[in-house]
Amino acid sequence: MDATVQAGPLRHFLQFRDLSHDEIKYVLKRALLIKDKFKRYQAHHTLHDRTLAMVFEKASTRTRVSFEAGMYQLGGSVIHLTTNDSQLGRSEPIEDTARVISRMVDLVMIRTFEQTRIERFASHSRVPVINGLTNEFHPCQILADILTFIEHRGDIQGKTIAWIGDANNMAYTWLQAAEIMGFTLHVSAPTGYKLDPARTGQPPASVLREFDDPLQACKGAHLVTTDVWTSMGYEDENEERRKAFADWCVDEEMMQMAQPDAIFMHCLPAHRGEEVSGAVIDGPQSVVWDEAENRLHLQKALMEFLLLGRLDDEIN
Ligand code: CP
Numbered sequence: 104m105d106a107t108v109q110a111g112p113l114r115h116f117l118q119f120r121d122l123s124h125d126e127i128k129y130v131l132k133r134a135l136l137i138k139d140k141f142k143r144y145q146a147h148h149t150l151h152d153r154t155l156a157m158v159f160e161k162a163s164t165r166t167r168v169s170f171e172a173g174m175y176q177l178g179g180s181v182i183h184l185t186t187n188d189s190q191l192g193r194s195e196p197i198e199d200t201a202r203v204i205s206r207m208v209d210l211v212m213i214r215t216f217e218q219t220r221i222e223r224f225a226s227h228s229r230v231p232v233i234n235g236l237t238n239e240f241h242p243c244q245i246l247a248d249i250l251t252f253i254e255h256r257g258d259i260q261g262k263t264i265a266w267i268g269d270a271n272n273m274a275y276t277w278l279q280a281a282e283i284m285g286f287t288l289h290v291s292a293p294t295g296y297k298l299d300p301a302r303t304g305q306p307p308a309s310v311l312r313e314f315d316d317p318l319q320a321c322k323g324a325h326l327v328t329t330d331v332w333t334s335m336g337y338e339d340e341n342e343e344r345r346k347a348f349a350d351w352c353v354d355e356e357m358m359q360m361a362q363p364d365a366i367f368m369h370c371l372p373a374h375r376g377e378e379v380s381g382a383v384i385d386g387p388q389s390v391v392w393d394e395a396e397n398r399l400h401l402q403k404a405l406m407e408f409l410l411l412g413r414l415d416d417e418i419n
Pocket residue numbers: 162163164165166167236244370371372
């Protein structure tokens with residue numbers, strides 16, 4: 104018998120498109136309500152007595168703190184595991200780990216390497232599994248980024264988002280979001296680091312436009328965003344990436360190509376002087392601290408949704 108009681112069929116959040124447009128709208132709205140209550144010090148214990156296990160196979164600051172604080176604030180508790188302090192580091196199969204952990208907790212968040220690894224975990228889990236970043240996707244971050252955009256500029260539908268730099272886990276997640284949420288993604292990456300057509304397919308120009316020149320990608324954008332040149336797991340390529348990405352630093356010239364009221368985002372951690380200038384990330388158009396904070400509120404809404412479904416009536 105399952106250790107947990109769920110509101111409906113088992114749902115995972117392994118990539119952005121695991122939620123429908125309608126469900127994303129609900130989670131975003133719910134996150135705003137939860138944030139409002141948090142700011143007014145009102146208790147919101149919808150996950151009382153529930154337990155979240157977090158499995159980190161890569162480093163983290165924001166993801167760990169936001170999930171851990173978020174679960175406690177919802178009235179639940181958290182277990183933190185890493186590869187090195189669990190049997191995962193001694194080659195216990197991920198499937199066996201999933202079978203065991205998911206008999207003891209209500210929800211699992213994993214940060215790992217290949218997407219296939221989290222999929223293998225999820226397919227042997229009795230409880231919802233959330234992607235806290237894989238080599239391929241970072242869906243919680245993009246949900247928080249969209250929440251941040253909405254707070255600062257309103258509806259994201261019909262807007263233009265410029266992605267400058269590596270076609271990494273963030274870029275592919277933005278692309279899924281563009282397809283679902285109805286905005287246009289401009290991508291500019293150096294040769295050798297562009298989006299892989301085998302992964303993207305052939306999205307229409309209303310969804311994706313690629314540019315060799317990062318300045319052209321920024322033209323008319325409502326949001327300019329970037330990420331590290333070297334993602335976790337690719338550190339061996341650091342030196343060659345530094346050379347390849349030298350012209351892909353988001354600076355004031357790029358921001359001037361965007362809409363006059365364009366905002367700047369970065370999932371963090373950032374390297375000033377590499378993918379973004381200090382003047383931009385610390386300047387008036389940057390919303391990176393709101394963006395980081397929104398991981399907390401958004402993920403509380405997501406955890407609630409995966410465990411309890413829609414809570415259309417305010418409770419607690
Ligand atoms: N943006 C993000 O996921 O940050 P961490 O790596 O610190 O969790």
